[in-house]
Amino acid sequence: MASVNSLQWLNLTRHGESTGNLAYRAxxxxxAEETGIRERDADTPLSELGRAQAAALGRWLAALPEDERPTLVAVSPYLRTLDTARIALAETSYAHPQDPDGLRMTVDERLRDREQGILQGLTWVGVQRRHPDEADRLKRLGKFYYRPPGGESWADLALRLRSFYRDLEADAPGGRALVVTHDAIVVMTRYLVEGLTEQQVLQVEKEPVANASVTRWRHDGGGLSAVCYNECAHLVNAGVGS
Incomplete structure (x- = not known):
């Protein structure tokens, strides 16, 4: 993907566990037809475990070699991602927002989670019962191209991410970026950076992206090359991962 090929490092992480994640799993x-999540999606906070995961992520960032440390941070505007970034960066010695010469953090709405439209807050049971035509349309079109009314398809995510990464590359050529975002954005970044097909990215999506996991690419002279995907060793070592 030419629009990020001048970055030295591209690091993505999903936010720490949220109360919404807990409600969905329950x-x-x-x-149940509904997940029971009462907040607006943008306002769903981290759980206590999620805050601990964010701190563990920060200790991982603090331990990076100097030539791998992020030079800029881009964050989804949702509460769970903002708090993950703030908690993590507070664990480092090089990323204090009060320092005018410190690491620059920008908030970008193009990194928000996928919009679910009329299906927001519903379980799959709820979708099938309340919107059977939409359930059938999803099965017929497939997850990549299906767009719920008022929502987004996975292909729609690719459109806004192409724009985001073009701007990121233009703003910080040769930089080392940390992106704090959501699981769908991590998956679709792989689609863009690695040039995956629809079938390949849907295979990738079958493995859940863990909260506060790390996915990394490094410039190898010819472009960005994958270093790790969905890496959780820093969480396991801290006792806050599986």
């Missing part, structure tokens, strides 16, 4: 596999 509803999954039951007869």
């Amino acid at each position: 509803a999954e596999g039951t007869d």
Whole structure:
């Protein structure tokens, strides 16, 4: 993907565990039609475990060699991503927002989670019961191209991410970027950077992106090359991962 090929490092992380993640897991596999998440998606906070995961992520950032440390941070505007970034960066010695010469953090709405439209807050049971036509349309079109009314398809994510990464590259050529975002954005960044097909990215998506996991690419002279995907060793070592 030419629009990020001048970056030296591209690091992505998903936010720490949120109360929404907990509610979704509690509803999954039951007869519930709704997830029980009452906040607006943008306002869903981190759980206590999520805050601990963000701190563990920060200790991993603090331990990076100097030539791998981020030179800029881009964050989704949602509360769970903002708090993940703030907690993590507070663990480092080089990223204090009060320092005018410190690491620059920008908030970008193009990094927000995928919009679910009328399906927001519903379990798969709820979708099938309340919107059976949409459930059938999803099965027919496939996850990549299906767009719920008022929401986004995975292909729509690719459109806004192409724009985001073009701007990121223009603003910081040769930089080392840390992007704090959501699982769908991590997956679709692989699609763009690695030139995956629809079938390949949907295969990737079958493995859940863990909270506060790390996915990295490094410039190898010819472009960005994958270093790790969904890496959780820093969480396991801290006792806050599986």
